[in-house]
Amino acid sequence: MSHTPARFALNAVARLRDQREEEGIKPIQARGWRAPRCRDCRVIESHCLCAWRPQVATRSGVCLIMTNKEVFKPSNTGWLIADVVPDNHAFIWSRTEVDPKLLALLSDPQWQPYLVFPGEYVEPERVTNSVDVDGTKRPLFILLDATWTEARKIFRKSPYFDRLPILSLLPEKLSRYRLRRSTRSEHLCTAEVAALCLDLAGDEAAASALDAYFDVFSQHYLDAKHQLDMNVSTPAHAELKPYVQSVTPLVD
Numbered sequence: 001m002s003h004t005p006a007r008f009a010l011n012a013v014a015r016l017r018d019q020r021e022e023e024g025i026k027p028i029q030a031r032g033w034r035a036p037r038c039r040d041c042r043v044i045e046s047h048c049l050c051a052w053r054p055q056v057a058t059r060s061g062v063c064l065i066m067t068n069k070e071v072f073k074p075s076n077t078g079w080l081i082a083d084v085v086p087d088n089h090a091f092i093w094s095r096t097e098v099d100p101k102l103l104a105l106l107s108d109p110q111w112q113p114y115l116v117f118p119g120e121y122v123e124p125e126r127v128t129n130s131v132d133v134d135g136t137k138r139p140l141f142i143l144l145d146a147t148w149t150e151a152r153k154i155f156r157k158s159p160y161f162d163r164l165p166i167l168s169l170l171p172e173k174l175s176r177y178r179l180r181r182s183t184r185s186e187h188l189c190t191a192e193v194a195a196l197c198l199d200l201a202g203d204e205a206a207a208s209a210l211d212a213y214f215d216v217f218s219q220h221y222l223d224a225k226h227q228l229d230m231n232v233s234t235p236a237h238a239e240l241k242p243y244v245q246s247v248t249p250l251v252d
Ligand SMILES: [Zn+2]
Pocket: 038, 039, 040, 041, 042, 043, 048, 049, 050, 051
């Protein structure tokens, strides 16, 4: 049973996980992770993140293309994007078949889909570095939420993406972002890429909320892993706070 209050938009990644579980597909249990996890945020219960879920309105939508494995990973950050962006969609990729709902979404006239992928791997005429914010269509960011090897395979073997413009994030944008957030890792995770896309689309509040939410998630996740007490007075929590509505916890 989900305990997420109904005031939140549905999280499409959570729904995929629930569907997989109903089909009898189980995650491979990692060793040393026996502590019970919250169903709604996947963090170990003592460090539950649910009270920190932000609420922001966005013009943009997101569509996550995932592997089966990602859906079950407690560290997957596509889940966080789906928590923040109300219009969120998620599909499990398969080489042999495509969900008709994905095709319907791609041709829905309210959306202008952008496939987010590094431009150096694509014919230059398909690549754009900006998002059309003045058009009547709302931007829909398609994010390949998988390892880099898997993402390349998805990119090459999904003919239905061939007609879409490729949104490539400029290196200077990326390095400025890394500098601002003092991110040490060379590769941005999917949530960080999504925050950059939202920012490009003029959804600045959602971009800031997602960045702060990702930082707060990482901290809860790592503190739980290292059996440290939960600390909610960090700069990231302070940054996230304006986007979180104070709620009375649901009693069940
Ligand atoms: Zn939780």
